[in-house]
Amino acid sequence: MIAFLNGNFVRKTPALVYVEVNGIGYEAHISLNTYTHIANLEKGILYTYFHVREDAQILYGFFDEAEKEMFIHLLSVSGVGAATARMMLSAMKPVEIARNIVQGNTKVLETIKGIGKKSAERIILELKDKLSKTALDSNNAPLINNTLEQDALNALITLGINRAAGEQAILKVRKAEPDLLQIEEIIKKALKTL
Numbered sequence: 001m002i003a004f005l006n007g008n009f010v011r012k013t014p015a016l017v018y019v020e021v022n023g024i025g026y027e028a029h030i031s032l033n034t035y036t037h038i039a040n041l042e043k044g045i046l047y048t049y050f051h052v053r054e055d056a057q058i059l060y061g062f063f064d065e066a067e068k069e070m071f072i073h074l075l076s077v078s079g080v081g082a083a084t085a086r087m088m089l090s091a092m093k094p095v096e097i098a099r100n101i102v103q104g105n106t107k108v109l110e111t112i113k114g115i116g117k118k119s120a121e122r123i124i125l126e127l128k129d130k131l132s133k134t135a136l137d138s139n140n141a142p143l144i145n146n147t148l149e150q151d152a153l154n155a156l157i158t159l160g161i162n163r164a165a166g167e168q169a170i171l172k173v174r175k176a177e178p179d180l181l182q183i184e185e186i187i188k189k190a191l192k193t194l
Contacts, residue, residue, distance in 0.1 A: 008043045028061030032090035037063040070094035077126045102132045152186040169193045
């Protein structure tokens with residue numbers, strides 16, 4: 001199993017990226033969410049999922065572990081394939097998908113290309129309990145619920161910080177200084193709490 005790729009982004013499109021790792025080029029299928037994060041980067045880490053079908057073997061790449069985890073959750077739903085899961089992650093961030101599933105918002109999920117009413121209901125039915133246990137804290141709020149915090153968390157993960165430790169550090173900083181709006185300051189203060 002290939003857990004991640006750490007190398008140069010040789011070619012990037014909104015659907016594919018070629019990552020050169022020690023002279024070997026890997027083709028990874030990506031979502032628009034991942035593309036927006038790596039569009040201006042020359043190198044970095046992509047978390048990967050190797051999907052094997054009868055007719056193909058496809059490597060999917062993700063900017064962070066949250067997106068990879070959501071992809072795997074979506075694949076576990078009967079009738080949802082890798083293309084549909086990638087389409088969902090292109091339309092919404094993982095935390096938005098989780099929030100809409102936990103809240104049972106079929107109408108929002110139906111706005112995603114390829115997701116009809118029955119598919120949205122099935123996704124909610126099969127994932128609501130799983131995601132409500134992992135995606136929400138005791139206050140029923142997503143742990144990292146805005147783009148500023150998510151970007152700070154992604155930066156910490158890129159620096160090699162464990163996701164759970166990074167989330168807790170950011171939550172401490174935001175609780176102590178809720179008006180802090182500069183990502184660099186959030187990251188610096190979060191690193192000091194670790």
